[in-house]
Amino acid sequence: MPEERTLTRRDLIATTAKAAAVAAIALPAAKAATAAGPARPVAVASRNGLAAVKLAVERMLAGAVPVNAAVAGVAIPEGDPDEVGVGYGGLPNEDGVVQLDAAVMDGTTMRAGAVAALERIKHPAAVALEVMRHTNRILLVGEGALKFARAHGFPEENLLTERSRKIWLLWKENASGKDDWLPDPKEVEDPDIRWFIEQYGDSYFRPAGTIHLSACAADGRLGCCTTTSGLFFKVSGRVGDSPLVGCGLYCDSEVGSAGGTGHGESNIISVGAHTVVEFMRQGKSPEAACLATLERVAGNTRLAYLKDEAGRPKNNLYLYAVNRAGEVGSAAIWATARSQYAVCRAGSEPQLLDCAYLYKREKA
Ligand code: ASP
Numbered sequence: 001m002p003e004e005r006t007l008t009r010r011d012l013i014a015t016t017a018k019a020a021a022v023a024a025i026a027l028p029a030a031k032a033a034t035a036a037g038p039a040r041p042v043a044v045a046s047r048n049g050l051a052a053v054k055l056a057v058e059r060m061l062a063g064a065v066p067v068n069a070a071v072a073g074v075a076i077p078e079g080d081p082d083e084v085g086v087g088y089g090g091l092p093n094e095d096g097v098v099q100l101d102a103a104v105m106d107g108t109t110m111r112a113g114a115v116a117a118l119e120r121i122k123h124p125a126a127v128a129l130e131v132m133r134h135t136n137r138i139l140l141v142g143e144g145a146l147k148f149a150r151a152h153g154f155p156e157e158n159l160l161t162e163r164s165r166k167i168w169l170l171w172k173e174n175a176s177g178k179d180d181w182l183p184d185p186k187e188v189e190d191p192d193i194r195w196f197i198e199q200y201g202d203s204y205f206r207p208a209g210t211i212h213l214s215a216c217a218a219d220g221r222l223g224c225c226t227t228t229s230g231l232f233f234k235v236s237g238r239v240g241d242s243p244l245v246g247c248g249l250y251c252d253s254e255v256g257s258a259g260g261t262g263h264g265e266s267n268i269i270s271v272g273a274h275t276v277v278e279f280m281r282q283g284k285s286p287e288a289a290c291l292a293t294l295e296r297v298a299g300n301t302r303l304a305y306l307k308d309e310a311g312r313p314k315n316n317l318y319l320y321a322v323n324r325a326g327e328v329g330s331a332a333i334w335a336t337a338r339s340q341y342a343v344c345r346a347g348s349e350p351q352l353l354d355c356a357y358l359y360k361r362e363k364a
Pocket of ligand 1: 085208209210228229230231239240241242260261262263264265
């Protein structure tokens with residue numbers, strides 16, 4: 001039972017040295033970037049990741065391994081109260097409690113760490129990284145994840161900002177006409193509520209936000225991270241795709257790295273990120289791999305309430321990918337004004353590019 005035995009310090013040092021030697025053998029040097037080839041390091045992320053991809057590339061240029069660079073990058077939106085789908089200021093669950101999900105993966109060692117339904121810790125991706133580094137397990141949830149974070153010195157704080165509390169209350173008061181909650185029409189005049197409606201609209205009051213970031217180092221090694229407060233006003237304890245290895249993120253330094261944001265349950269059923277990496281392994285470009293995976297997601301969407309009148313999925317899902325040569329791509333089920341992704345390469349400023357897509361509504 002080698003996995004269960006306790007490693008002594010000597011074992012650990014020997015194992016680490018061996019792993020480094022194996023990695024060096026297993027990974028042929030990636031093709032050096034040529035004038036025609038894409039420059040590396042490169043980082044790709046969801047649309048809200050412009051600052052994050054820039055920082056991730058800076059960190060990789062300074063020598064950080066991709067997974068560490070990815071976690072450094074996503075700490076920016078995690079700490080930003082205006083990012084209401086991630087970390088501090090994230091919109092809460094239906095009980096008004098902010099519960100965060102995050103995962104990291106290192107595509108060279110094939111190790112991963114994750115936390116789910118974690119409360120009161122602003123940077124869940126950093127906790128996931130500690131799970132990867134300091135345990136031989138992958139996913140910690142709820143109270144156990146919080147205890148682990150405390151043990152590693154992460155400060156506990158209230159993550160529910162005043163703005164997020166007001167938005168949650170408005171949702172609660174408008175969720176049903178059959179409960180005791182009564183909306184006050186004047187609430188929509190509140191600047192925080194106006195801000196939210198301007199960003200997300202008021203017709204469909206359950207959007208969400210997440211950041212995925214895949215990072216490719218100069219030598220083609222890969223790492224990734226996905227972090228989120230999940231679907232807005234989710235049922236307490238619900239865990240989405242983001243912290244699930246293979247769904248919200250996956251990477252293999254022999255092939256590529258991928259991740260997803262959007263409707264988590266659709267991504268879980270099709271094991272989205274792993275599927276993208278497998279399509280890249282078969283030779284598809286990152287963009288073609290994302291599109292092929294979304295076609296599978298559409299095919300797996302079989303319940304009537306999840307489909308529109310033309311049989312297409314109602315929910316949107318975005319996938320992002322980079323291969324070890326540094327080529328990037330992204331695709332969405334639905335093209336919308338927000339279907340863009342963030343990319344930064346060594347020597348260039350970060351930019352937003354348009355996602356490929358399966359469908360476009362006449363009136364987007
Ligand atoms: N995928 C996330 C979840 O289902 C939400 C999002 O990406 O917007 O929790």
